[in-house]
Amino acid sequence: MVIFMKNEKARARYLRQPAYYKDFSCIGGACPISCCLVWRVDWTAAEVEKLKNAECSEHLKSLIDSSFNKMENSEKYIVHMDEKNRCPFLTEDNFCSIQRELGEDYLSYTCKVYPRRSILSGGVMYRCCNLSCYHVVDTLCNDKDCMKLENILPKSSQAIREKAYKDKELDLINYPELRYRSDLFEFFYEILSDESVSIETSVILGALAAQKLSEYIGKGKADMIPDIIKALRGQLGNKEQLASIENIKPNYMHKMPFLFELNKLIIKSNLFDNVKSDGKFYLPKYIEGENAFNKYIEENPFVLRNIALNLWIEIKMPYRNDSMTLFENYGNYIAAIAAAKMLGACIFASGKDPVKGFKAALAYVSRSFSHNENNVKIIDELIKKYNGVSPAYLAVLIK
Ligand code: SF4
Known part of the structure; x- marks a missing residue:
């Protein structure tokens, strides 16, 4: 679940997104091909620290203590997959045990935002979800009009939680x-x-x-x-x-x-x-x-x-x-x-x-x-x- 954005702070006059975007939410356990398999997910040191300090069950605590590896030459951590190539935090019924026990606030940025992505251009933030999410593809294959673009006024800067790709000043020159x-x-x-x-x-x-x-x-x-x-x-x-x-x-x-x-x-x-x-x-x-x-x-x-x-x-x-x-x-x-x-x-x-x-x-x-x-x-x-x-x-x- 690597996001390609350049981590710019998002400031958009309005959002422009496919009709399906506003109602998108992960279907968790009902997803036939969960994204929490195989993919490497990066966590920042601060995200791991926050999780380690959370009050949670003994089972989750031991998972947290044993599931993160620090990356070489980086401050980041990765979650190492279990022997079946599943995220170790995934429950038997394919839900995230961190989210279930502690809530979304304790997830990494990547886990929170995936599969959404954004591009900021001239005050317009274009948004969509990645085809790597089965639920997104399922929507595209079943809802004829789901790619009609809609303009949405952001309610506040907090309303846009994802970081957006933005062209650098030097590139614009x-x-x-x-x-x-x-x-x-x-x-x-x-x-x-x-x-x-x-x-x-x-x-x-x-x-x-x-x-x-x-x-x-x-x-x-x-x-x-x-x-x-x-x-x-x-x-x-x-x-x-x-x-x-x-x-x-x-x-x-x-x-x-x-x-x-x-x-x-x-x-x-x-x-x-x-x-x-x-x-x-x-x-x-x-x-x-x-x-x-x-x-x-x-x-x-x-x-x-x-x-x-x-x-x-x-x-x-x-x-x-x-x-x-x-x-x-x-x-x-x-x-x-x-x-x-x-x-x-x-x-x-x-x-x-x-x-x-x-x-x-x-x-x-x-x-x-x-x-x-x-x-x-x-x-x-x-x-x-x-x-x-x-x-x-x-x-x-x-x-
Ligand atoms: S692929 Fe999409 S619907 Fe399935 S678990 Fe991941 S985010 Fe949720």
């Missing part, structure tokens, strides 16, 4: 395009929300816009971003353009090697085992899974769109990495959606409760693309290796 983070965020969110075309087409239209904007920004014209956005609104998505994008067919010769490598380097799942025959990758089986997954998406078109919209916020788009161009950042975003589709195809190929399997597998996408900063450059290099330097090539990766 070095990369003036970051001053338009909100304009760009809203523009792309609008493209990605357009239900009159498939989500793949929306994403490819976004790639065309990202390329155009990147060209201007590269020529030192970041201040023209609002004007370029206005012009692009009129140009993108004419009839012929939409028809030619919708008609792009999957190119397995090009996309499969990319997906294999993405899985090997970044996602690290064993789900390609589902599409093997005689121990080797078997394309017809993958295509069979892909067709079954596509059928599920055709029947529930909002599912992939909601996932794509949540990823847009979750992976801090349009600038996941300030030092990369808008188009390069967009490549990371497309790779995340390609990964979600690839996992869907592999899981639907197995046929065993595929919808539940797909929801659970999205944690891989969240962990690989939003929790791990180091992956951003690796993904960028991988995309370039596979010629993803134009919208046409990026299109092949998600078709």
